[in-house]
Amino acid sequence: MDVAAAAGVSKSLVSLALRGDHGVSAATSARILDAAERLGYRSNTLARGLVQGRTMLLGVLLTDLANPYHTEVVSGVEESAEERGFTVLLAHGRRDQSMLARRLEALLQLNVDAVVVVSSWLEPDVLAAAARRVPVVMVGRPETPAPGVDTVANDDRAGAEAAVRHLAELGHERIAHLAGSGRPASRVREAGYRETVRELGLEPYNVIRGIEGGDRERAAAELLATGPTAVFATNDLAALAVLDRAHETGRPAPEGVSVVGYDNTALAETVRPRLTSVDQPRLVMGRLATRLLLERLGGRTEDRHEVLTPNLVVRDSTAPPRDR
Amino acid sequence: MDVAAAAGVSKSLVSLALRGDHGVSAATSARILDAAERLGYRSNTLARGLVQGRTMLLGVLLTDLANPYHTEVVSGVEESAEERGFTVLLAHGRRDQSMLARRLEALLQLNVDAVVVVSSWLEPDVLAAAARRVPVVMVGRPETPAPGVDTVANDDRAGAEAAVRHLAELGHERIAHLAGSGRPASRVREAGYRETVRELGLEPYNVIRGIEGGDRERAAAELLATGPTAVFATNDLAALAVLDRAHETGRPAPEGVSVVGYDNTALAETVRPRLTSVDQPRLVMGRLATRLLLERLGGRTEDRHEVLTPNLVVRDSTAPPRDR
DNA sequence: GTGAAAGCGCTAACAT
């Protein structure tokens, strides 16, 4: 450590001074700080982590960088983690289980103190294995819960209910659903749709499962062809496909058909008409994830599963049915 | 290292076996691998980095997680870096110079072997200081070049030219420009617009500088009020504002007015009409960044500044002017 | 208030 030499003291003193320990005389401390500054010295996280056994690093693994839902959760994590002095490291696994697992592994090898997984794609046993080494919290709705892993999710059931109730209150009776590809979140949304429709004394009008990606358009077309006055879509992209198709077939929303999305992505603000959508409290979810992690680091051992209530953001894609 | 004990050998052998060194007998190797597996052992990147002096870690610093342009560049970096055995670590600085600087520092303290900065917000001296420690390449167009830092950028001049020429070829003569907020990239686009219009024997019809964010709508309205038949916007979001305003005032694109964006974000595919936009070869830029880094690690010392040619993606927001 | 020495988990050079 050349700072030690430059200041004419021992390594130990440099270490103490740099961390603002009180047991160093003001004069020496000043001399050391000055030398460090001059030499552009910065302590090495690796070396410190090695001896201290912790790194103040928080790993965040996410499925999809391009997904604004994910990135906003990450922002929540970053914000709250930084407040507590953690440095957030991101790793990106794509929608690829093995890559996700590899990235998680990479984070663990770096001795991160804890991990947030913003993904519901990782296999439970991989997750559980990670949780045996450091606290792990997953943001999202798991297929199967992994023991030792805390979760933060939004209440998809409640979100679906809010969407359907909104449409029913506008006077719609033929409310269809464009469902997702069968991941847990979309399954719960679909179930919530069915239940709520029944609670309201209606019948599920029509449900079509949109395959991810290319077939969304086809599914939207098929669904609209059945003549609903309103559609609750499993996410904003699916809602967009409905909006589009409705426009093309000469009954644009909201007059021709009302459309509600889920996730309240930036898209909802961007498209015309602006999309009514169910908003997940993403920042809050991120912050909550950090809190759960800190609790674990503080010694909690029982698993926690937090569920947050989403809320409906009403915009311009929903209106009373025309023939009313 | 309890794996050593479990397998009844020395630490060194474990180390060798785990890295597949040949100088270990098949039998012992198997025994070690087995023990490691059973104990869930993984070598510690920190410790290895400490002794080897390199970590095979590649740090990526980005301004804006929510920006698909950035994240796609990152994908290019990830892809190519992983091929070479590097692990990519992401850090997120927001549009905040001091936070960007802090995150960069955090990456450096982790002893990453090199850094890609996907941002043009970082101050040149911070960048230069980082480059004195490890190879640094910046993707984007810097305000001022930082010595020792390689750059990868798209040719904004050429992109603007392609956009304007496309509009002129369609027969437009009143081509306006919705300019950006004065960052280098948008300044070059504006200059390219002006020059190309003149080269074509026309006059710059009208240029309005959109302030980032809220005032984009106002700027778009103002610009359209001047009666252009075509607008080249400095980016897709600005183009969207124009599209919107055109729609609201009863002359929707492309019949009412032709619109070209820049960046070819996912939005361009999503909005109706689909947006004609200048595409930056983002994946390629990411890969190129990795290559420059590897060259530096291989010993190159002179700075390189790569400029890639963007290409225009023609969609449905542009057409010949109506009154022709 | 300060310094010397041990050791974090690993690899590399050098024995054996």
Next chain:
DNA sequence: ATGTTAGCGCTTTCAC
């Protein structure tokens, strides 16, 4: 083919 030793840069006792 295997074990021993030193040391990466730091923090942390423990003496002084």
